Amino acid sequence: MANKIKVVELFAGVGGFRVGLEGYEGKSASSGYKQPFKSEYEIVWSNQWEPSTKSQHASLVYENRFGKKGHSNQDISTVDVETIPEHDMLVGGFPCQDYSVATSLKNSKGLLGKKGVLWWSIHKIISEQRKKPKYLFLENVDRLLISPSKQRGRDFAVILKSLFDLGYAVEWRVINAADYGMPQRRRRIFIIAYLENTHIYKSMVKSIPSKWILNDSIIAESFPAGPHISNISREFELEGDIVKISSDFNKDGRTGLFENAGMMIKGKVYTLKTIPQYEGNFTVLKDVLQNGEVTPEFYIDKEDLDKWYYLKGAKKEIRKNADGFEYHYSEGGMIFPDPKDKPSRTIITGEGGPSASRFKHVIETKNKFRRLSPIELERLNMFPDDHTKLEGVTDVKRAFFMGNALVVGIIEQIGKTLIKRIENGKKVRPRK
Template sequence: MNKTVCELFAGVGGFRCGLNHIHSSDEIKEKDKNWKTVWFSQWEPADKKTQWAHDCYVYNFGTCLDNDGNDTTNINIEEVDKTKLPDFSLLVGGFPCQDYSVASSLATSKGLEGKKGVLWWSIRETLEVKKPPFVLLENVDRLLKSPASQRGRDFGIILACFRDEGYTVEWRVINAAEYGYQQRRRRTFIFAYKNELKYAKDVINRINYIEQYGDEMHRQSAAKMILKEGFFARTFPVNDVDNKKIKIEKLPSGIGELSESFSFGFENSGVMIDGVIYTVKTVPNYHGKQITLGDVMDQGDVDEKYFIPEEKLYYTYPDITHSDESMGKLPKEQRQTWQYLKGAKKLPRKAKNGHEYVFSEGAIPMIDAEDKPARTMLTSEGSFSRTTHIVKDKKTGRIRLLTPTEAERIQGFPTNHTKYALVSGEKIEMPVNKRRFMMGNALVVNLIEQMEPLLDEIVCRE
């Protein structure tokens, strides 16, 4: 089977970089051949004037045409005629996750019913029309628990869509730092494959599905698959787990019934075969080198614009980590400092019913530790936000924000991958805030790179 790829919700090409082990812009022409991308889609409705992510992708890799010779890579995926897409063996994508993101509380998320969540149906339509043999998707870890009012419903719908299209599905929540990489970023990965494939038949035979799916032998087979022999087990090893801890559940036959009533506690690892779910909580088994934030930071001169003025850092002594405004607000200039933003707080609040209370928030470290992996990077990186990284410059010891190249390396991208975009045929330098946004929205490329050798083996065997 040829190694051809369709990359949906492509961003700036994280899956493409990982699949082809691209570590620098100089390697693109040489390495961007192992897995051939035949079509991709990237459209951001929030970008009214310039589609920065798409144009950055095109600058690095060029564009792709559909079967009619048209470039449809930068229109709303819901409007794309899927019958016009070239055939491919692997569908990949980090489908939009705003409804499940750690940037907003799970309790207020709308899940698959939300504005961005409905884009799942474009993936399902692609499965129905193109019937790709293999699928590899990425989303936030909260996908497994969404929505708060009916935990597990959304992931159950996704699994049911795969079931109805004849796929077996494996999943794993992977924290990149727990396998030695440079960011504490926890994401759900989904690997699905058509049931008629050799690989799928091997998997199904391992599980040895029988009608009484709760028997002990069946449970042992499922454990072996999830812990030792499955796709994620072989690429990201985990510790053994007592077979009795494996949870088994059968999906309702209809999507409508599932949407109305299904709720289930999915664990971070599992497999779904013929609509039967096997899931268990696993713990990574990794004892190798740990890449840290310090390892990916710039070593030389850094532009002055990234350094934080002293008056923006502290409003009082550097060792003060708490502020108490329960009796009155601090002056505006004190509140607009990083010390205040990242410090512990007590603030008076009033509920909608008129109830008054004091809101408390704990302190977080002002300066990010260089000897640990970076915290999860969000799309707000670099803005005046509590989640923004602040580091001590390697050369001068002064305090500053991350540079775009550091943000790229935290995600495992080649240095300066997002520096340029091809806008209306012209090479344009991307704004710094957009470069950071792209990285906050991306995946850890290293994880795809680690999966690729086994993907290669599986696909080439068909």
């Protein structure tokens, strides 16, 4: 392309979207940073702010890897939109919160959501930009489709309606990275939106919804899927304004209306249940392990193994709460140690530290048990080795970063497909 796609990265963490879109030091994540990667994307501005800590470690790691130019370490809700440069695409893994609408304004700024809810910071940036970004590429946890519990799917409906009001069409899919050969079982929803003046938007208008979702969308070309055997599909309108949707959508509904894939065009939702279709190679846990390079503090003392076996094991026991009330507690067992011949379980933010835990990864090697190293956790998210290594940043914090991060390979693949579609200007690129 003559000009690169200018990107703004919000809720940047340690730069997962940036590594996926730009590559790292000219190399591709999907090749293990061995093959050249020519990127058509350029991050022109980024923001990372962690409200719960004084030390902004994630932002420091980001600056260490990518430089301080164009990077903001300020509460995004307080950033002056006019200071954000014009961009073609906005990306980010925004936090899963309560997206309900608190009030409707009479002035030109439209609608406001609850204070402090970060979706509305994205909404504000888009709505106040002199030139709206043509593309949005967002990531979230898959429970977004069924939140909150008393109005299943309302939060996602609010997002879709607000994007419709801003002039966008939307496609989405829940993707488990391991289903497509990546080393970690990590399910996340990926949302791509297209402004009404783009050729992709115009293609969506003319498309047959089921064909778009299963064959012709950016996500479908990137990560092929077929219809689930249950053949569940739905069509419905997002009725009323955003305030009405916030208060009334699926009220008292016991089940959600959104399936794991779908599209929204001109306020109408089409959604269906899909299953992945993948015939490539698979990466498993043993493929990311370091060989003889892990330091002693990651190994578990023999005298502590009983604690790990207990926490990982099945339980049926009587427990007491803080008030002394006794109750029956039960939970199923987990495989211990973690199998090395399968993709890993999902990394969580509490992965770091030596204390025994039900959810931390433990492997057996040479008749010894150990936790995963920071490099191994980075590899499970397909980051470069030691991406988060920085003086003053502990191994516990590095594990926390990876628990919050996304699988970079998914971003890379979708980014490559989107660029092809933009370059060619074609309505669709049918899958063979």
